Amino acid sequence: MTTQILNPVRPSARQLWRLAKPRVVLLIVFCAVIGMLLASPGVPDMALMVPATLGIALVAGAAAMINCLVERGLDARMRRTASRATARGDAGVALTLVVALTAGGFGMALLVAFVNALTAWLTLATFVGYAIIYTLLLKPNTPQNIVIGGASGAMPPLLGWAAVTGEVSAMAMVLFLIIYAWTPPHFWALALYRREEYRSAGLPMLPLTHGERFTTLTMLLYSILLAAISLLPVALGASGLLYLLAALGLNAYFIGLAARLHHKYADELARRMFRGSIWYLTWLFAALMFDHYWRIPLS
Numbered sequence: 234m235t236t237q238i239l240n241p242v243r244p245s246a247r248q249l250w251r252l253a254k255p256r257v258v259l260l261i262v263f264c265a266v267i268g269m270l271l272a273s274p275g276v277p278d279m280a281l282m283v284p285a286t287l288g289i290a291l292v293a294g295a296a297a298m299i300n301c302l303v304e305r306g307l308d309a310r311m312r313r314t315a316s317r318a319t320a321r322g323d324a325g326v327a328l329t330l331v332v333a334l335t336a337g338g339f340g341m342a343l344l345v346a347f348v349n350a351l352t353a354w355l356t357l358a359t360f361v362g363y364a365i366i367y368t369l370l371l372k373p374n375t376p377q378n379i380v381i382g383g384a385s386g387a388m389p390p391l392l393g394w395a396a397v398t399g400e401v402s403a404m405a406m407v408l409f410l411i412i413y414a415w416t417p418p419h420f421w422a423l424a425l426y427r428r429e430e431y432r433s434a435g436l437p438m439l440p441l442t443h444g445e446r447f448t449t450l451t452m453l454l455y456s457i458l459l460a461a462i463s464l465l466p467v468a469l470g471a472s473g474l475l476y477l478l479a480a481l482g483l484n485a486y487f488i489g490l491a492a493r494l495h496h497k498y499a500d501e502l503a504r505r506m507f508r509g510s511i512w513y514l515t516w517l518f519a520a521l522m523f524d525h526y527w528r529i530p531l532s
């Protein structure tokens with residue numbers, strides 16, 4: 234204690250950066266940028282795209298920091314998260330709040346000043362959805378936490394779309410639904426192989442409340458639902474052959490992984506499914522973008 238007062242611990246910039254969950258935010262921003270590109274026939278004006286991208290990234294990073302702050306006690310009890318500066322006590326409440334609110338406030342200011350009011354409001358709602366509703370209310374109280382909270386994670390492409398067009402179209406909703414249906418297999422794969430950590434933190438994750446078989450079956454059903462939703466861009470006439478082929482391949486791969494996991498559970502397979510979920514989403518969105526610029530019509 235005396236040493237702490239004489240030598241107060243200061244988190245490094247790297248530790249603070251880690252609280253913003255940069256790799257998750259990178260994929261979030263990637264999906265938001267693809268939402269922007271799909272919303273316009275060519276490439277949207279950079280004077281709009283740059284502040285929109287930066288604004289969404291800053292607010293998403295701020296939401297992640299608030300999540301780390303709120304969950305510092307829980308994080309300290311799980312191996313994966315125990316080294317976060319908030320969990321270790323290296324980043325105090327005041328400092329983390331100031332950094333998160335400054336970053337988030339700057340991000341919101343960019344959206345208000347250079348993008349449009351709809352995007353700013355929707356981004357603020359997404360922030361509240363993740364940093365407060367999911368983190369404080371849903372996560373500790375219901376195994377459906379990530380299904381309901383997934384609505385926040387699914388917003389980025391819709392935010393990107395709204396940034397460019399000032400409205401939300403059917404295609405923007407489809408992009409939202411793709412990430413929404415993807416989230417349960419993404420997260421439950423991790424929750425399965427890390428279930429003991431969630432048990433020690435006392436969190437009601439589906440593998441703990443409903444068991445392994447029920448979780449893997451639910452993941453399989455979500456993967457099938459995801460496959461159906463991922464074909465909607467083709468049904469709407471918004472995507473062509475290139476996307477169709479990529480989606481069929483990626484869905485076969487993802488459903489195959491989910492089916493194998495349900496048939497015979499193994500931690501290693503769950504790990505592969507988690508990593509595979511990130512590849513799936515990255516390539517599905519990349520395929521939407523390539524198809525948008527190099528369209529091969531279906532008929």
Ligand code: HEM
Binds near residue numbers: 412
């Ligand atoms: C409520 C929704 C979500 C939940 C509960 C969730 C949960 C998680 C968790 C617990 C991890 C940490 C894995 C680890 O530390 O090893 C993780 C990693 C990751 N998530 Fe999610 N996630 C959600 C939504 C999303 C969304 C919307 C995206 C992007 C569009 C995303 C992209 C990623 C990526 C890229 C990683 C890997 C990070 C790394 O390698 O450090 N997640 N997710």
Ligand SMILES: CC(C)=CCC/C(C)=C/CC/C(C)=C/COP(=O)(O)OP(=O)(O)O
Binds near residue numbers: 254261296356363372
């Ligand atoms: C544009 C905007 C405001 C977007 C915000 C949405 C956002 C940051 C979603 C992130 C999803 C995520 C990292 C969940 C992690 O789950 P967890 O918090 O349960 O994981 P943990 O155990 O690693 O803390």
